[in-house]
Amino acid sequence: MKNIAVIGAGTMGNGIAHTFAQFGFKVRLIDISEKALAAGMTTIGKNLDRMIKKEAITEEDKKQTLDNIHTLTDMKKGTAHAELVVEAATENLELKLDIFRKLDECCPEDTILATNTSSISITRIASVTKRPEQVIGMHFMNPVPIMKLVEVIRGYSTSDETTKTVLELSGKLRKTPVEVNDYPGFVANRILMPMINEAVETLHSGVAGVKEIDTVMKLGMAHPMGPLQLADFIGLDVCLSILNVMYDGFKNPKYAPCPLLVNMVTAGKLGIKSGEGFYDYSESKKAEKVSGIFSQKR
Template sequence: MRRIAVIGAGTMGNGIAHVFAQNGFKVHLIDVSQDALNKGIDTISSNLDRMLAKEKISVAEKETTLSNITSFTELEEGVLTTDLVVEAATENEALKLKIFKQLDEYCDANTILATNTSSISITKIAAATKRPEKVIGMHFMNPVPIMALVEIIRGYSTSDTTTQSIMDLSEKLGKIPTEVNDYPGFVANRILMPMINEAIETVHHGVAGVQEIDRVMKLGMAHPMGPLQLADFIGLDVCLSILNVMYNGFKNSKYAPSPLLVNMVTAGKMGVKSGEGFYDYTNSRKAEKISAQFEKNYK
């Protein structure tokens, strides 16, 4: 597999495109908006500049990485001739099912179709295609260029050949692939999101303030980032979406989203990307600072 299509130029999509391109793959970055594509490529360029400043890459490596990326606004054009498609669109089940139905029609029969979903059933996504054995979950962690883990999720019909191919490919990206089975939230979010939700409930019930809760988890539990700060970084809307998937999937009240989380998302408080969540990021330099702190903590 040498030619990769990545659907979605947002936070996860541009990070996935960055990692593939930096490792020598030809990447087709696809989004419905040229503005979104330009913003995604600008983000990749900025991230490469930070690596350049730290002498982790050369100017030539930066230029080669960017030259490996071609942008497309038409899905069919972007996925033609590719060996692997990684879907990183919004965490919306209906949208993903629509995309995979289209991919099944547009892509060569041998193309593997992967999704970066953080919680939605791989089996259900695969059922929208006529090639369920070639559909797999490839859940990268945010920020993609820094985090080593990739959850590899097998759907009910995902073949051994497809799974091994994606495991091997992840290692070529310098990642550590970990195979898990297809249940709501998989492993990472099945454990992480209830913790974040409980931290939000702790704020909601007035047990402690935001900074105090994060301080307890950082200093007492050796977490590199407090759960509320992490929720802001992930996106409160994404946290809510994942919790809803698990709540609907398991029918268990322990996954029910906190009313405070629901209200914040309804009010448009999404975290870093909206400028406000549990912390204030209205000054862009504050948002850059939290990203730099995250990178430092995970090095």
């Protein structure tokens, strides 16, 4: 398998394209927006430059990686020879269903269709295709070029052959694949998101401020990043979406999003991507200044 197509040039999409290209795969990076594709390639270039500074790769490695990536806005053309397609669009069910309907029509019959979804049912996505046995979850962690884990999620009809292929392929990317079953949130987010939600609830209840909550978790639990800073990094809208998927899927109130998280997303405070979340990123890309709204003690 050498020909890979990646749908979506955002944070996860460009990271997935970067990783495949770095290990010698020919990648077609596809997005409906030329602007998004240009921004994605710029990000890949900057990330490769960081790797050069750390002496992890050479200038020639960077050139080869970039040469392995071609950008397109035409899904049909971009996937015509793909052996694997990895969808990395926004975490929205209807959007993903629409993409998979189109992929099923335009991809070769033996193409494996993977989704990078962090919580949405693989079985539901596969149901809109004529090849459910070739649909699988391939959930990379952010930042993709650095993080080692790939959750490989089997839908109800995913075949052993498809699963084996994706597990082996993940290993070729020097990732550690972990096979899990198709339930809301899978493993990573079923555990992570309730913790983040509880941190938001702790803030909402006035138990402690943003920095205090994050400091307790970093120093007391040896977490490299506090849960509120991590939520900003992931995107508060993404956190809310995942919690809603789990709440809808399990009908268990423990997954109900904290009202503060709902209000912040409604107000457009999404974290790093919007310039403000639990921390203020307007002057720096590092979480150095707590947003005035949320630093007040109750």
